[in-house]
Each structure stands twice: as structure tokens, then as C-alpha cells.
Amino acid sequence: MKAIVFEQNGGCEVLRYTDAPEPKAGPNDVVLKVKASACNFNDIWARRGLPGMKIILPHISGSDAAGVVVEIGSEVKNVKVGDEVVVHCGISCRECYYCTRGEEFFCHDFKIWGFQTGPLDGAHAEYCRVPAANVLAKPVNLSFEEAATVPLVLVTVWRMLVSRAHVQAGDFVLVWGAAGGLGVMAIQVAKLFNARVIAVASSDDKLELCEKLGADFVLHRKKHDIFQEVRRITNGRRADIVFEHTGADTWPISMQCLKWGGTIVTCGATSGFAAQTDIRLLWNKQQNYLGSHLGNKGELIEAMRFVEGGQIKPVVGEILPLHEMARAQHMMETNAIGGKIAIVPPSA
Numbered sequence: 001m002k003a004i005v006f007e008q009n010g011g012c013e014v015l016r017y018t019d020a021p022e023p024k025a026g027p028n029d030v031v032l033k034v035k036a037s038a039c040n041f042n043d044i045w046a047r048r049g050l051p052g053m054k055i056i057l058p059h060i061s062g063s064d065a066a067g068v069v070v071e072i073g074s075e076v077k078n079v080k081v082g083d084e085v086v087v088h089c090g091i092s093c094r095e096c097y098y099c100t101r102g103e104e105f106f107c108h109d110f111k112i113w114g115f116q117t118g119p120l121d122g123a124h125a126e127y128c129r130v131p132a133a134n135v136l137a138k139p140v141n142l143s144f145e146e147a148a149t150v151p152l153v154l155v156t157v158w159r160m161l162v163s164r165a166h167v168q169a170g171d172f173v174l175v176w177g178a179a180g181g182l183g184v185m186a187i188q189v190a191k192l193f194n195a196r197v198i199a200v201a202s203s204d205d206k207l208e209l210c211e212k213l214g215a216d217f218v219l220h221r222k223k224h225d226i227f228q229e230v231r232r233i234t235n236g237r238r239a240d241i242v243f244e245h246t247g248a249d250t251w252p253i254s255m256q257c258l259k260w261g262g263t264i265v266t267c268g269a270t271s272g273f274a275a276q277t278d279i280r281l282l283w284n285k286q287q288n289y290l291g292s293h294l295g296n297k298g299e300l301i302e303a304m305r306f307v308e309g310g311q312i313k314p315v316v317g318e319i320l321p322l323h324e325m326a327r328a329q330h331m332m333e334t335n336a337i338g339g340k341i342a343i344v345p346p347s348a
């Protein structure tokens, strides 16, 4: 099969469009014919290499797929050949103390499929293998390209805003990177709860997209003083929730923008991990700083109901053929894309 494989860490030039062996289903796995996959930032972290995290090389990235089941393992009962499915990318043992409490992301065996699993099992290929427990029905109202772009970012955002930060009607929610993969979902999930969204992005086109998705206020991070604008918009009170994933560059501003008793929830650090924290704000303002990582399958199923009902929509900014993966990752690394990039393999 054709796949995007890299054998060493580095820039986009290490990505090779090449032949790779077709996966075979283990007893509890299914094999999917990939109709579309989606680019996520973890593809880029895997390609660059992250200190302290082992990526098994050669590697096929890709943690989101929409496809058709073409093979099932001998023990599989929940899926049949021909089913149209998407993937929940959290892999865990499903037996331990944490897994049985619905806290699969704390499992000692927790891995993100296509990111830390390996060596060749991600979605950026014509076929992929995934544990049967990790697939769920593709929403019938979505194309494969649309469906592929939803699960990873949606489950992450649902956990961040709903399960962790308990977003409420009327909350001011400051969303960084609001036209990015997570951001477009954050706007929609916050609006679902009747919160007031302050969306931040770096171009007029992206701000227009944020407004279309329901953002109440839009700020250009290269033109506006974000802190002053948040103070103005909130009548001095500041944001109830700051939706963080941008890291070192934005973290000190996020702390400033947060109201007394407010909550920053973070799942990432695109601009750097070593952020400066003035801990006086933490205690004086009695702020809450929450970490969040992916989400469990139950959270994804809950969130997908709103996709099936049309209240949360996929935002596909670009559809590219599999062989243009380097271009896709470059677009993400240069913040040149609004919404998600869907990838289509040649035989889809």
C-alpha cells in the first residue's frame, strides 16, 4: 500500500510517499480501508521528535481516520466488514484501575494511536489497523473527509471545556488559535453551552471564519493588545475560562486575561513548553490551572451526538492527496490554514 513513512526525525523533507506492508488484523483489531485521514499537530511532534518520548521508526503518523472495515480479528464482535467508522485514538489496556473508571488517559499503557504506537500503524496510508474497541460509527451526515477531521480535536475540546473547565452559559471563554483544529471546535462547544467566545487568530480570513462559527468577539493577535481588549470586552472582569494550547508565548497573557477565580485549561504548548508563571496571580486571584489530555471514548460518543445532530460541524479548510503530506504539515507549522486538513489516499 502507499503510505507516508519517515525513518528519521527532522523537517518535512523526511516524509516519504512510499510503499509499506498492508496491516493484518490481530485477534482484537480491525483493518480499515482509509477513505480519509486528518492532519493533527501530533504528526508534527512525532516527525520532529520529542525529548523523552520514543517514536518507533520507521513510522506512519495519523491519529484520525474515516474508513470502511475490510478485515476483523477472530475475537471482534462489535464491528463487521463493510461498516463505515471513525477512530477514537486513545489506546489503553481497558482492564486496569484507571481504565475501568473511564480514566483511560491515566492507564500506564496509554498511547495515542498513530502517534506513540507503532511502528507502522497510523492513518496516513491506504489501510490502517486499530483495536476494534477504538472504532465508532461514522456520522451518516458527514462525508469521509469531514468525518476524519472530527474525533481527535473534538474529544480533546470536549474534555477541556465540558469535563474539566465546566463551561457555563454566559462564561467569557478566551480561545487562542481559534481558527486552528482545536479552536474551531472550542468555539462551537462553548457556544453549545451559550458561553461568550472571544476568539484570537492571526489573520482577517481566520477571524471571519471564527465569526461564522459563532464567536462573539474576534481579536487579531498581531494587531490587538489581547489583555486590554479582554478587559474592555468583559467590562474589567476578564475571562472566566482561557482555552490554552499555544504555550510559552501566550501563557503569561492568558494568566493576565483570567478573572479572579477563573480557569485556564491547557492541553498543549505549540510555541514552547517552558512558560513563565507569576505565581502571585495564582494565589492572589485564586485561579485554577487545569491540564487536559485527549478524552475517553465515552466523552467522544457524547460529543459526536452533537455532530450527528448538526450542532457541531466539521471545518475542513483543505483536502489534499496523501502524497502532499509535506505541504499539509508545512501549512500547519506556518499557521497558514483555517480549520483542518483532510488527506485522501490514492485508492479512496
Ligand code: NDP
Binding pocket: 040, 041, 042, 045, 152, 153, 156, 176, 177, 178, 179, 180, 181, 182, 183, 200, 201, 202, 203, 206, 221, 245, 246, 249, 250, 267, 268, 269, 270, 271, 292, 293, 294, 295, 332, 333, 335, 337, 339
Ligand atoms: P493547529 O495547527 O490546527 O492550530 C494551532 C493554532 O495555534 C494556529 O492556528 C495558530 O493560530 C495558533 N498559534 C500557533 N502559534 C502561536 C503563537 N505563538 N501564539 C498564539 N497562537 C499561536 O493545531 P491544533 O489546534 O490541532 O493543536 C494545537 C496544539 O494543541 C498543538 O500543540 C497540539 O499538539 C496540541 N494538542 C494536544 C492534545 C492533547 O490531547 N494533549 C490534542 C490536540 C492537540 P493563529 O496563528 O491564527 O493565531
